[in-house]
Amino acid sequence: MRIPLAVAAFASLLATSAALAQSTLEAVQKKGFVQCGVNVGLAGFSQPDSQGVWKGIDVDLCRAVAAAVFGDAGKVRFTPLTAQQRFTALQSGEIDILSRNTTWTITRDTSLGLNFVGVNYYDGQGFMVPAKKKVKSARQLNGATVCVQPGTTTELNLADYFRTHNMKFKPVVIEKLEEVLNAYFSGRCDVYTTDVSGLVAVRASRAPKPAEHVILPEVISKEPLGPAVRHGDDRWFDVVKWSLFAMIEAEELGLGSKNIEQQAGSPNPSIQRFVGASGDIGKMLGLDNRWAVNIVKQVGNYGESFDANLKPLGFERGLNRLWTQGGLMYAPPVR
Amino acid sequence: MKARGLALQAALAAALALLAWWLYSNAAANLAARGISSGFAFLWREAGFEIGETTFAAYSAADTYLRALAIGLANTFRVAAIGVVLATLLGSLVGLARLAPNWLLARIAAAYVETVRNIPLLVQLFFWYAVITDSLPPPAEALEPLPGVFLTNRGIFFPLPGDVPQLSGFNFSGGAALTPEFAALLIGLTTYTAGFIAEIVRAGILSVPRGQVEAARSLGLGRRAELRHVLLPQALRLMVPPMTSQYLNLTKNSSLAVAIGYPDLVSIANTAMNQTGQAIEGVAVIMAVFLTISLSISAFMNWYNRRSALRGLAA
Numbered sequence: 001m002r003i004p005l006a007v008a009a010f011a012s013l014l015a016t017s018a019a020l021a022q023s024t025l026e027a028v029q030k031k032g033f034v035q036c037g038v039n040v041g042l043a044g045f046s047q048p049d050s051q052g053v054w055k056g057i058d059v060d061l062c063r064a065v066a067a068a069v070f071g072d073a074g075k076v077r078f079t080p081l082t083a084q085q086r087f088t089a090l091q092s093g094e095i096d097i098l099s100r101n102t103t104w105t106i107t108r109d110t111s112l113g114l115n116f117v118g119v120n121y122y123d124g125q126g127f128m129v130p131a132k133k134k135v136k137s138a139r140q141l142n143g144a145t146v147c148v149q150p151g152t153t154t155e156l157n158l159a160d161y162f163r164t165h166n167m168k169f170k171p172v173v174i175e176k177l178e179e180v181l182n183a184y185f186s187g188r189c190d191v192y193t194t195d196v197s198g199l200v201a202v203r204a205s206r207a208p209k210p211a212e213h214v215i216l217p218e219v220i221s222k223e224p225l226g227p228a229v230r231h232g233d234d235r236w237f238d239v240v241k242w243s244l245f246a247m248i249e250a251e252e253l254g255l256g257s258k259n260i261e262q263q264a265g266s267p268n269p270s271i272q273r274f275v276g277a278s279g280d281i282g283k284m285l286g287l288d289n290r291w292a293v294n295i296v297k298q299v300g301n302y303g304e305s306f307d308a309n310l311k312p313l314g315f316e317r318g319l320n321r322l323w324t325q326g327g328l329m330y331a332p333p334v335r
Numbered sequence: 336m337k338a339r340g341l342a343l344q345a346a347l348a349a350a351l352a353l354l355a356w357w358l359y360s361n362a363a364a365n366l367a368a369r370g371i372s373s374g375f376a377f378l379w380r381e382a383g384f385e386i387g388e389t390t391f392a393a394y395s396a397a398d399t400y401l402r403a404l405a406i407g408l409a410n411t412f413r414v415a416a417i418g419v420v421l422a423t424l425l426g427s428l429v430g431l432a433r434l435a436p437n438w439l440l441a442r443i444a445a446a447y448v449e450t451v452r453n454i455p456l457l458v459q460l461f462f463w464y465a466v467i468t469d470s471l472p473p474p475a476e477a478l479e480p481l482p483g484v485f486l487t488n489r490g491i492f493f494p495l496p497g498d499v500p501q502l503s504g505f506n507f508s509g510g511a512a513l514t515p516e517f518a519a520l521l522i523g524l525t526t527y528t529a530g531f532i533a534e535i536v537r538a539g540i541l542s543v544p545r546g547q548v549e550a551a552r553s554l555g556l557g558r559r560a561e562l563r564h565v566l567l568p569q570a571l572r573l574m575v576p577p578m579t580s581q582y583l584n585l586t587k588n589s590s591l592a593v594a595i596g597y598p599d600l601v602s603i604a605n606t607a608m609n610q611t612g613q614a615i616e617g618v619a620v621i622m623a624v625f626l627t628i629s630l631s632i633s634a635f636m637n638w639y640n641r642r643s644a645l646r647g648l649a650a
Contacts, residue, residue: 084609091371091612112612113371143504145489150602151609156383159396170506171385172516173606174596179461183596187488188468188515190505231370 024096024229024236025069025286033075036062037095040080041177042198043205044310045101045121054078058099060305061120061227063298064243065097068291073298082175084151087112090230097240099227101195103153108228117241119226120302122319122328124219125157126196128203131214133190138218142167147180147189149173154194157221181206195223197315204313239285245331246292249274250301252322252331257300260293274334281334292334302329362615377611378404384606386598388514400607407603408624414517414599415586415628418524422585423578425525426532431562433537444533451530457591459527464519464595471515474506483510490514516597520589528585535577539570572643579636583629590625600624 028034038046038058046056063073079095090098091113104116129135148155150173162169172189174180181202184192196219203210227244229237253271255263264275272278276289283289299305306320321327366373378401385396390409394402432444471488472478478486483494491513492500500510543566551561592599601621608617
């Protein structure tokens with residue numbers, strides 16, 4: 001999988017002529033669907049269900065963009081990507097959006113030729129160990145063997161953390177999630193490390209016996225996860241950014257998939273603008289004026305997406321509550 | 336006639352150069368237009384990630400990408416060099432066993448060859464890795480078949496003179512260790528390539544004219560002397576060229592290490608590419624290194640081929 005993708009990426013980087021004039025929005029409208037890069041399988045973020053339908057908050061963001069652009073959340077195709085494939089896929093134009101629990105860092109924002117549109121999950125890196133090891137704190141992990149996926153900020157934070165605390169570790173670096181988890185569950189490693197959201201999802205959905213694994217209390221990094229688009233296409237950047245903000249704003253306004261049609265007649269001027277009854281915000285984005293209604297009606301607001309995908313796995317809202325409830329989720333005004 | 340040939344060749348070379356230049360300038364322009372960094376300056380930046388095992392040299396996260404790649408290269412060399420030697424030994428034994436007069440031995444050898452040649456190598460690597468990590472016990476319950484030798488799912492630990500492995504904390508420390516990743520990769524590459532080498536050995540021996548064997552027998556040579564003095568010297572000449580390609584295959588196949596977490600050159604380069612986003616440079620490094628290794632093996636084997644060919648009947 002990796003090699004053909006890399007080859008495709010080169011071919012496209014080498015052979016496409018420098019004048020890549022057409023904007024992504026036009027290209028997407030022309031082909032009739034949004035091509036969205038997602039995780040190959042991380043419960044709650046992006047994973048196909050038993051019917052093969054992709055589910056998760058990252059998947060919902062892709063659907064929201066499709067709803068905004070086409071008025072139909074179904075006009076999206078998913079490209080499952082490993083951590084190593086994801087940036088090349090976006091850079092080469094194989095996908096239009098990368099919505100794959102990707103940490104926003106300055107290096108990625110500046111040197112990889114992509115732009116992060118915002119944050120759809122505030123996360124941090126943690127450690128999971130088998131309960132029978134009786135480890136209570138990450139500070140007791142000196143000399144441990146740690147399973148980790150390559151090409152992630154996780155791999156760097158891990159090295160930083162052990163360096164800072166003057167501890168040693170042996171990494172076992174495996175690209176595919178199944179294989180790295182096999183290595184951890186078979187006892188090849190003492191510890192599995194990734195973002196806490198990933199640990200919770202893996203423990204709930206992949207561990208043979210979830211109760212036999214504990215997540216240590218230390219959260220060793222800031223991992224703001226968010227969707228990204230290619231650098232240099234501001235219109236598409238705006239569309240994806242505001243699709244995400246629309247989901248957050250809708251929750252703040254009390255608009256959800258069940259009530260948005262009734263609320264469309266509300267005299268509240270914020271709601272009027274949001275649903276496109278007044279003003280022409282949709283047109284400013286180059287979209288239909290009902291763009292936000294389509295997102296909320298077909299996909300739901302941020303809270304609905306969270307409750308449908310993450311809550312059943314045992315996730316707390318925590319930092320991902322709205323700012324009005326003490327969290328960090330904050331959308332700039334839709335006006 | 337000759338001038339026209341030369342002109343055609345020159346035109347072809349010029350067209351290739353033009354195409355290369357066009358691809359290069361396009362790539363450079365596209366990278367710049369998309370704001371992707373390029374160039375090899377990243378090689379001197381701090382890598383920031385750890386590597387599970389190193390060969391010959393030490394490494395820490397504070398070292399540069401260049402050093403990380405060199406460590407990866409050394410790891411590739413280690414598994415390829417040991418793999419080539421072991422695969423040659425095992426392959427020769429199996430090849431001879433297939434020709435053995437003993438029916439059972441020949442059948443077992445044939446079954447081995449058919450099995451390893453017809454299962455994808457990647458699957459075999461997953462198999463060996465699972466065998467080691469799932470069937471061996473954790474360090475606290477390590478098997479100790481010989482004093483100081485410990486078998487665990489963290490690897491196999493051997494004592495060195497004055498340095499016996501000891502269980503401390505999570506794992507054994509001291510002595511020498513063979514990690515499960517290295518062991519699985521080495522076993523996988525060796526057994527897989529040995530299957531092909533066995534067939535080359537068998538073909539080489541069978542290609543020696545029947546009269547040579549009969550002549551050896553009529554001189555009263557035993558089976559062993561017949562092999563050593565009559566069959567192998569003649570068979571070897573024919574075996575060298577296909578063996579070269581098996582050695583090249585083994586070396587190139589070592590890049591499947593990524594799948595089971597052995598930090599070979601490709602695995603390290605992949606990580607570097609992902610951390611820096613400089614995929615073109617990273618793949619260029621991988622290609623240049625494998626080309627150099629492969630051409631070196633080729634050059635050596637060609638030299639050996641010429642040498643052994645001169646001693647043969649054809650001379």
